[in-house]
Amino acid sequence: MVASTDTKFYVHTNNNAPQLQNAYGCMIDVLDACLVNGFGSQTVATLTASGTTVTATYGSAHNYLQYQVIKLANANQAEFNGEHRILTVPDANTITFELAAVPSVTTATGTITSSLPSLGWLKPFSDTGKAAYRSANTLLASRPYLRVVDALDPAYNAAYAKYAKVGIVEDMTDIDAMLGVQSPFDTSNPNKNWVASGSGTSVINGWAKWYYARSNDWQVDANADTLSIVAGIRNWMLVGNQDCFYIFVNPTTNRNYKFPYGFGTFKNYLSSDMYPNFLAATLDYSSANAVTNKATLTCLASTVSQTLLLQRNSVNDATPQITANLISLFNKQTVCYSGSVDYFASYSLAGGRIFAPVIVLENGNLPRGQLSLINWLMQAKYDGIDNIFSDGGRGYFLISVTCAQGNNGAVILDLGGLI
Template sequence: MLDTSVKFFESAQAGAPTSTGQVGSLIGLLDACLVNGFGQVTVATLSVASDVATLTVSTGHGFTMVGNVGPVILIAGAEPAALNGEWRVASVTNTTTLTFATSEIADCTATGTITVKRAPAGWEKRYSGTNKAVYARTALDASPALIRVQDNGVSPSTAYTALIALYETMSDVDTGTNSTASSLRYIHHSNAANSTPMAWRLIANDKMAYLFIDQNVWKTAAAFGDLNSYKAGDLYSCVLNASNSAGATSPPIFYSLLSSSLMLRSYTGAAGVITVGGSSHSKSNAFSNAPQPYPSPVDNNFHAWPVEMWETAANVARGMLPGLWNPIHSQSSIPQGTIITDIPQLMGRTLFCQSVSGTNQFVCAIDITGPWT
């Protein structure tokens, strides 16, 4: 069966939450994508034949493919119960029918009051308050760090700027230990205090999330979750990358922000927040800022490098950002939304090219197939 760990969410999807310039907007978006899922509809028929499940709805399921990658859906209420849970869609036949591969489920027609929705990334909302939330990752090998979001318009924030911080432990939505809160980071979910929806994308698994919001031509970008750490059993591998500027109209671009990412502790385990910075191919000191076009004239392929995070003070490499790639091509040859599948070094993977700057000048690439190993 296809891997279901990586989830791709965007504002254009059926039932998606909105990102606006109103307080609480970001928390609503994160709740829907990370914790609850969205776009639930009632299933008309669900049948299995020769390890292929066919699902139909009466009025439109709202699911679409991204290139050759199907959405991850969550089925509930079906009998046999083995059909309940997460599945990656293999094909979308039309607006009312889709299929997915099964294993060890006998041919059958399911019964029950069956629902299907876009599956969440598998996070937990540990604590909540009025326009405040604390999120935990549920992966068994995730670090214990918690991510706190304050989206209530309190100074120095505004109605369209949320504060985000890591905590080592928390006892409620406002109380915790060893935090990055002294070095404020911001997520600008709009560029004006109004109800105008912004385009957005969030790509995540149960340990890491990448968020992009088009508040000023895709200037808002953030990453929060665990590195693929070089240290075995790293309890402090969680990294926070978000704007270090309170101004929503001209926040730094994503790649520049990588130089001032935060972690709760050094690889030594000594208490105290540290700064970490990203490093990748020297011919591309920002995403897709290299001279060569795509495809490469040398081998007619796509070239990309991973992004490695280095501890600033210790000057040592801590680990890699999972699923994130730096295209070694000119942005003009891989514009926003380009889908790449012909990657010899990443066989079977699909990368989605996402703009991360105010002029669409810089583009990162994210693996939407999974798993992020």
């Protein structure tokens, strides 16, 4: 068997990757590239096979990472074309991958190109600074929209922190025509998440936010959104499949600990659950000059504030503003920050990483399901900022994240089977 290609990931250092910076619209650029369009086409100089192992050589640095999925096109021999997971990166100009069978020739011909294919999501509606994304998987029980507003609100100062306003929308007929349940939502103020109110430094702009440019990358700090923002590109990484994705963003330029955000379907435990959809965002409805908690889904503890938005509750009614906690069934104490502390034996003592699923806990005691792709690291991370590794025939990506109270940690992303 060859490596699976269902789960894909992208990083800001890939060739021709769109960049997050101190400018509105760049979050939509990243989402368009990764979810819908793909990016980074480049010419393959040579493509040679030894048995089922294929080596692709480039005339310059390809800037791919191990276990990324590429799409080959335009080879005259069809068995080389299609999606492949990179298994090794021998050097800056070379990658290898496996075919399911020995090809008909040892050296492929044609004007061969490779690119990073998208996750295959849909973008049914858009306007300037606005976009709506949706899974293309029609087998899902429900397929809500991720609505994104990544434009300067007239009441907000362009010099303040930058973020996209995001929300779950059950149905849409246009980018501004939203139907059914929304999350977050306030029945007394339907535009609370989308339209700013107030003025000056006390302006309140949005509720569920994906930050990508601010003065500090701590989720809890002494910095308001009114503080000055430096120019420059930000580190980001996006991982996902046809059902869900996570985007990890460092909103500053001087560090590499990222805010983890995400959207999509989780693995539901309840057979009657027809709406197992989530949104991970910074939930913050406060004035721009306020010093508030920017916590995202890394604040993994059953007694800490609700950190995950759900489309609907477990009985599928239309109650607005459903939130859930994130826990691990292996928690040894009340508060647990993923990858921050050795809750079990350290890596050196245990002889490996100890990680566990992330459970969606509704109403404080109902384990409604499990987040896909992402795992809770039960040890202090030991191996630098970010790290790609394999274990038990699967590929993993350890991503450094910033946790609540300034604790830095990490989560582990499952990239799928390698054999």
